[in-house]
Amino acid sequence: MGNGFDIRLETLVNPGAPALDAVATGRGAGIPADVAGRGTFFLETFGCQMNEHDSEKVAGLLVARGYQQVETAEAASLILYNTCSIREKAAQKVFSRLGEYRGLNTGEKKIAVLGCVAQQEGEDIFTRAPWVSLVCGSASYRKLPQLLAQVEAGEQRVAGLDNDTDETFETEITRRDNPWRAYITIIEGCDKACAYCVVPFTRGPERSRDSARILQELKQLADFGYSEVQFLGQTVNSYLDPSPSKMKFSELLIEAAAVPGIRRVRFTTSHPRDFSPDIIAAMDADPAICNHVHLPVQSGSTRVLREMQRTYSRAEYLEKIALIRSAKRRTAITTDVIVGFPGETTADFDETLSLLDEVTYDGVFSFKYSPRPNTPASSLADAVSEEEKSRRLALLQEKQRAIQSGTLQSLLGERFEVHVDGKSKKENAWYGHSSCNRVVSFTSVNPQLLGEYVQVSISGCTANSLLGEHIL
Numbered sequence: 001m002g003n004g005f006d007i008r009l010e011t012l013v014n015p016g017a018p019a020l021d022a023v024a025t026g027r028g029a030g031i032p033a034d035v036a037g038r039g040t041f042f043l044e045t046f047g048c049q050m051n052e053h054d055s056e057k058v059a060g061l062l063v064a065r066g067y068q069q070v071e072t073a074e075a076a077s078l079i080l081y082n083t084c085s086i087r088e089k090a091a092q093k094v095f096s097r098l099g100e101y102r103g104l105n106t107g108e109k110k111i112a113v114l115g116c117v118a119q120q121e122g123e124d125i126f127t128r129a130p131w132v133s134l135v136c137g138s139a140s141y142r143k144l145p146q147l148l149a150q151v152e153a154g155e156q157r158v159a160g161l162d163n164d165t166d167e168t169f170e171t172e173i174t175r176r177d178n179p180w181r182a183y184i185t186i187i188e189g190c191d192k193a194c195a196y197c198v199v200p201f202t203r204g205p206e207r208s209r210d211s212a213r214i215l216q217e218l219k220q221l222a223d224f225g226y227s228e229v230q231f232l233g234q235t236v237n238s239y240l241d242p243s244p245s246k247m248k249f250s251e252l253l254i255e256a257a258a259v260p261g262i263r264r265v266r267f268t269t270s271h272p273r274d275f276s277p278d279i280i281a282a283m284d285a286d287p288a289i290c291n292h293v294h295l296p297v298q299s300g301s302t303r304v305l306r307e308m309q310r311t312y313s314r315a316e317y318l319e320k321i322a323l324i325r326s327a328k329r330r331t332a333i334t335t336d337v338i339v340g341f342p343g344e345t346t347a348d349f350d351e352t353l354s355l356l357d358e359v360t361y362d363g364v365f366s367f368k369y370s371p372r373p374n375t376p377a378s379s380l381a382d383a384v385s386e387e388e389k390s391r392r393l394a395l396l397q398e399k400q401r402a403i404q405s406g407t408l409q410s411l412l413g414e415r416f417e418v419h420v421d422g423k424s425k426k427e428n429a430w431y432g433h434s435s436c437n438r439v440v441s442f443t444s445v446n447p448q449l450l451g452e453y454v455q456v457s458i459s460g461c462t463a464n465s466l467l468g469e470h471i472l
């Protein structure tokens with residue numbers, strides 16, 4: 001369910017910060033004159049923050065090659081479609097979109113399919129959609145410069161589909177859309193092999209980036225004027241520094257928080273098994289490390305967790321929650337839940353409901369189970385009917401709504417530091433994020449607050465967000 005945590009990038013107003021301009025266009029990044037004016041590209045992205053950030057890197061790479069980004073597929077000489085296979089019938093939806101792109105193709109345009117569906121469907125895409133020139137899975141992005149060169153040279157079917165690599169995707173320029181919050185991928189792929197998940201197949205094995213390189217990128221972002229960074233990884237806290245310094249994840253957080261100009265350091269998504277006390281110690285030591293943890297549980301039943309191959313029991317998960325609750329600051333906890341996993345009984349589901357009561361999450365992203373190709377769970381008999389899955393999902397969401405409402409009410413009268421992300425349509429009204437990643441809407445007589453950090457006193461709430469007034 002949607003929960004008021006986080007906002008859509010499209011809603012942001014670009015204040016015209018010179019920093020963004022420089023990063024976006026690659027100005028000052030030394031684009032060689034001989035590649036300038038290579039063509040135009042349109043990049044459409046579906047999926048998670050990892051996909052969004054991959055697209056930012058791909059866009060940076062194209063800008064560095066002399067391409068110019070345009071707003072519509074019609075205006076582009078190269079159309080790239082970064083796909084996600086989390087959604088049900090993902091491949092079907094991708095082929096239908098590719099059909100629309102075909103209608104635009106006058107023979108001049110090149111079309112590329114990137115991301116998880118590219119990896120999943122592979123070269124079959126060329127058979128079903130022969131107007132596609134390039135298919136590249138996420139684990140092969142490091143090869144994109146060579147693959148693009150082949151497409152530019154006129155090759156018809158270019159593919160990057162290996163997913164067994166220990167290399168990460170590094171770019172000289174990243175074309176970021178958000179002028180304040182920058183994503184940095186610190187670990188790619190996943191080794192956890194949850195029974196329902198395609199990620200280990202589509203994104204390859206876990207491989208971490210060199211800590212010095214991450215911190216160098218972060219310092220550069222701070223110089224550009226970014227004040228908030230979000231470390232990304234499918235299992236971000238499983239980070240293992242490959243460099244001789246062997247920096248731990250918690251040490252990386254502390255180093256990042258100490259970079260001058262950086263006010264907030266976030267990280268997502270954490271895996272419960274690797275959530276260790278030193279992460280909480282780091283959050284306690286430096287308040288610049290945000291007090292929000294996204295810790296997917298998936299089910300409250302140990303039996304189902306075992307079937308899902310989640311590597312922890314309900315009791316072990318609750319120990320991690322107790323650890324987070326022991327932090328000095330009240331830390332927001334959000335989670336993901338799957339209902340109707342094959343074999344989930346009503347008793348199992350009741351355990352998930354009781355877990356919600358026990359943890360009192362600040363937000364829950366909940367989904368009905370549906371099988372994904374190439375996953376171990378896809379061969380399990382799907383014992384739970386669609387109707388029953390929908391009933392369970394509705395029950396779970398109703399319970400979570402009540403829990404969230406109680407939590408938000410309990411925050412009335414408190415004060416939050418809010419980063420101002422945008423101006424509302426109403427007069428004197430603004431919105432932004434707290435460190436714990438709550439959306440806060442507030443009023444202020446100040447005519448210009450965009451991008452600033454302000455103190456807000458909370459006086460009300462909606463179902464998903466807090467309302468308040470700017471403390472002057």
Ligand code: SF4
Binds near residue numbers: 191235
């Ligand atoms: S931890 Fe499990 S759910 Fe998360 S990306 Fe890895 S395999 Fe998928």
